[in-house]
Amino acid sequence: MQYMISIDVGTTNLKMSLFTQDFQPLDGFHYGYKEVQMDDVKYELNLNEILQAIREGLIYFIEHHPIKYLELFITTAMHSIQLLNHDMSFFGNTLTWADRRGAELIQNRSKKQLETQYLTTGTPYHSMNPFYKLLSMKESLSNFKIGSIKDLIYYYLTDQWTIDVASASSSGLYSLKEHTWDNSVLNELHLSSKQLPIIENPRYSAKLTLNLAVNLAEAVVYIGTSDGVSSNYAFAGLENAAVLSIGTSHAVRIVSQVPKVNPLKQNFCYQIDAKDYLVGYPSNNGANVLQWISEIFNIDLEAMDAIIKKRPSIQGVFFPFINGERSPIWNDFIQANLSDLHRGANRESIIYSLVCGMLFNIRHNVDLLKEDIAFDKLGVVGGAMRLFGLRQLVADVLNLPIYIPQMSQAETLGTINLVKSIQIETDFDVIKPNLGQVAILDFAYSNYRVKLQRYLS
Known part of the structure; x- marks a missing residue:
């Protein structure tokens, strides 16, 4: 055999x-x-x-x-x-x-x-x-x-x-x-x-x-x-889809039939084979931010996910650049910042705000990729997706349906898909945005983007 x-x-x-x-x-x-x-x-x-x-x-x-x-x-x-x-x-x-x-x-x-x-x-x-x-x-x-x-x-x-x-x-x-x-x-x-x-x-x-x-x-x-290529080809059967990997860091990518480079935004563009290119935006900060939150608040990821499910009010604005940053900032030496707290903030609301800051940074990169190539859904891979509260929050922040492979380590099949020129059938959990939460998070994200410009100036 x-x-x-x-x-x-x-x-x-x-x-x-x-x-x-x-x-x-x-x-x-x-x-x-x-x-x-x-x-x-x-x-x-x-x-x-x-x-x-x-x-x-x-x-x-x-x-x-x-x-x-x-x-x-x-x-x-x-x-x-x-x-x-x-x-x-x-x-x-x-x-x-x-x-x-x-x-x-x-x-x-x-x-x-x-x-x-x-x-x-x-x-x-x-x-x-x-x-x-x-x-x-x-x-x-x-x-x-x-x-x-x-x-x-x-x-x-x-x-x-x-x-x-x-x-x-x-x-x-x-x-x-x-x-x-x-x-x-x-x-x-x-x-x-x-x-x-x-x-x-x-x-x-x-x-x-x-x-x-x-x-x-x-x-x-x-x-x-x-x-990066392997993760995208694990979702080869999904039409009009980009792929978000939330590992230690994060990246959002899409396969393009033409090379695309933009020095103003610095997307990456890597050739895959004779006909395809991988286009996207990489970040230094992903699930490593969740691990950092876990350590400083002495809370395990499951307890953090329980807070995410509660959706306490967002208190303050968190820019999650604890490891410097690639896209969207492109500054090795930039540092994280938590601002605009008031006395109504408590432990749970701060933890939730930190998680939202990490996801707002992801949305920034997703929005940049949307400007380059249209897509209407996201395949998502990474160990953090075993947290069900976080799954829904990702869909709500990004305002896109997300597709999560049911098979553990499904992204490893992507290379086989590419090499064999096939589409291995994969079952997905599909998480749709909660429209009521989308409006709340859109407002917070808009505030994040405004404060980000002031933070960088």
């Missing part, structure tokens, strides 16, 4: 899912990273730890299931950098999108330089963009090859140093016009394309060469795509 394994490598953990040939989930493997190095600037992962965890996950599945024929599909977080010695050994740790090195260089570049790099690559001018991290170390780059999480996992599994289009496109080194590594960008970094992996479409495959000390009749590895 043939099986499929989805390998989903995020910024904080690894998830692997085993599916039958008719896409039914059978088993899962989860690993939370232990060797994370982080401070106010640094956010590094140990790629050797991740590779070992992938190996352990594969062995676990093979030992517990009668697998002889296997297909592997890889999904990874975007914007990572791993320096390599010329023998392909790792030099230092992996820099993630959340690593802020290079942020100071952005402030020193002219508007023309920033916009040229953005319009060429579709990657916003922010420290998440690997170009600016590499720019901060360009004097030493001639000594190294430049890899990322995706291509080095693929190399580990197949001995082929190859990257998919979407992951290459999000690197800040890829030309949206020429559909390959951009020579002008590489020249500024003193790099050549020979120091980078070969770019292939997401359906590219090679035989598994990793020695697992077990017998497999056949195993093929598909290079797959990025996590």
Whole structure:
């Protein structure tokens, strides 16, 4: 019998899912990273730890299931950098999108330089963009090859140093016009394309060469795509839908048949394959804000959800930039702010107001995307969607019906959808806006937007 394994490598953990040939989930493997190095600037992962965890996950599945024929599909977080010695050994740790090195260089570049790099690559001018991290170390780059999480996992599994289009496109080194590594960008970094992996479409495959000390009749590895693309293709069957991911951070995205870039708003635009692009807005602040609220008020998420269901009055205005912010602010150094409290505020109303501030920030990005491409519904993924009060609040704040997959980790099927060019049937919980609450929240959101302009001036 043939099986499929989805390998989903995020910024904080690894998830692997085993599916039958008719896409039914059978088993899962989860690993939370232990060797994370982080401070106010640094956010590094140990790629050797991740590779070992992938190996352990594969062995676990093979030992517990009668697998002889296997297909592997890889999904990874975007914007990572791993320096390599010329023998392909790792030099230092992996820099993630959340690593802020290079942020100071952005402030020193002219508007023309920033916009040229953005319009060429579709990657916003922010420290998440690997170009600016590499720019901060360009004097030493001639000594190294430049890899990322995706291509080095693929190399580990197949001995082929190859990257998919979407992951290459999000690197800040890829030309949206020429559909390959951009020579002008590489020249500024003193790099050549020979120091980078070969770019292939997401359906590219090679035989598994990793020695697992077990017998497999056949195993093929598909290079797959990025996590953002995968989430969107999990909802491929929904018409006129964008996708909102509320993970540690949040992002709202839609698939477009034409590239769209706007330097005034700095949406991202990443090529997926020969005909499609991923367009959207990323934020630093999502469910991590909920976790922060939980910690400072000593309240678990279920108790927080009970408060959300009560809908106490909104007291004050909260700008949730506890981690700096990408869209809609694009400022690594901006800080959160809670203002306009009065003596009628209490613990529950403040907690509710903080949650609403986080969602108003999401709505701001959803509204920006609506201006670019029309849609009338949202697919939503993320662990926070297990909170039923929060689900309804998301629909009410955004004033859109939201579609939540009933299958756990359904977004991991998106890469399989893309690679196989199919639409795997998925059942959704559909949450429609409560129109009575929409009017209340619209008023509060309008106040949030007015105060945001004053806060930024």
